[in-house]
Amino acid sequence: MSGVAGRALVLVGFMGSGKSSSARSICPRALDSDALIEAELGASVDMIFERDGEAAFRAAEDRVVLEALNRVGAGAGGGVISLGGGALGSAAVREALSHHTVVLLDSDVETAWRRVRRSKRPLVSDRESFNALHASREATYLASANVIVPAERRESLGDALPSIKALAGLPAGTRLLWAESDSGSYPVWVGENIAGRAGFDAAKRWAIVSDTNVAALYGSTFQDPAQRVVIEPGEEHKTLATCERLWTELAAAGISREDGLIALGGGVVGDVTGFVAASYQRGIPVVQVPTTLVSQVDSAYGGKTGVDLPSAKNYVGAYHQPSAVVADTSLLASLPSGEVAAGMAEVIKTALISGGALWDSVKDGAEVDSDMVLACARTKLRVVSEDERDGGRRQVLNLGHTVGHAIETATGYRMFRHGEAVGIGLLAALRLSGHGALRTEVAELLGNAGLPLSAPDVDPDAVFDALQGDKKRHSDGTIPFVMCEAPGQVSHGHVIPLPAVMDAIKEVCQ
């Protein structure tokens, strides 16, 4: 199956991610490093651990893997090999992997534990050390992977295979994240100079939607589209009136269900175009090509589309998953600093949800780059894959948004960028969560990014009134909040007494 001569397809990931069976599902002749070691040493992996110790096993693994990668690159095993979960502990193996296409089968710790806890595998003793091992290996897997495929479904690798092959035709350094949800799966491409080259079938007719700023900068990225529609920039144009103009222009251009839309722009273009795609002729494909940090780390993924009403944000919309997302980080070079800062609010929110390697890097002041975009997309897509329709777990993605959206609505969408309002909303959410030290730490991160920490000219009563329009408000008038216990420990559905909510709003509106 090897896509490019000399490049093997190498499956890596934690134990229990299903590497061996996934490898065999795409290539029955695929090699398996543990099986090769067992054959060479004449004992099972658990016996080698017991008899010779882990260090001896690792030494044998190093040798066997390096030799096998050479052979597989030359076509042995059909060009496919799966590696044991600890093989990337070796610097020599990591170096050798840079010459191959590395696919991380990405399992969350729950799934991995459920699959292996009754097995005889070494390193599966107690839950705590299993969790710690899982967390300690995450950054190494991510650093080596060209492709990330969720490990929950065995069929995912096969579904992603055509996109994995397409990676060979894209600039070096481009990475692929496979997105899954109940209503379908799609490729997410992350890299530089990939807009116009990835994510869409050139044989199809595409209409490009962007705003005036983005059209002037990047409109020529897509040659000879079936139609170009340019909308006014800004949240105040995320309206049904803009959709009506789009529907009308698409109809006049003869765009049909055989065709598709490309949303080239920030979250406003993405949300509007996604909704137009969901509703035009009852649904046509949309490819998201996000051009802001907010959209590259958040809004382009997960299929929530829609527009605002004057009285409430995102009140009209539909779930419509993109057929692909192309996050070209070179497009961020022209982004004004205020827009980069707004994106950092979503990055900090996502890092709080994810915890682990992403939180550590954001806390340490990580640069905006494709690693950051990929890590945020991975976090969001994992949540969406569990709960596409916002019935439960997906609500954690609204951390900071309940008050943030109310601030946007109360100020007519004109005073703050979405990300700025989310940053202020995060501080309100952390106050309600009762973790002052974390709130202080997050305030420092937001401040370092150049974001406002309060909304001093905003009337707290107006924000409180706008909260009453929150889509998640219960029929008894209570509003569920998302709370954060600690990075990586975020939960939804907390009903907070209204006076406490008012106090948190007053604090950020001082």
Ligand SMILES: NC(=O)c1ccc[n+]([C@@H]2O[C@H](COP(=O)([O-])OP(=O)(O)OC[C@H]3O[C@@H](n4cnc5c(N)ncnc54)[C@H](O)[C@@H]3O)[C@@H](O)[C@H]2O)c1
């Ligand atoms: N659907 C979702 O899941 C989801 C998630 C988060 C946010 N959102 C929505 O996203 C919207 C905010 O998105 P946003 O912050 O991207 O705002 P935006 O789309 O308004 O873009 C911000 C500004 O940057 C300009 N711009 C875009 N790309 C540029 C580039 N590469 N160089 C220079 N200028 C550029 C735009 O013209 C605009 O003026 C909000 O409406 C929010 O509700 C949706």
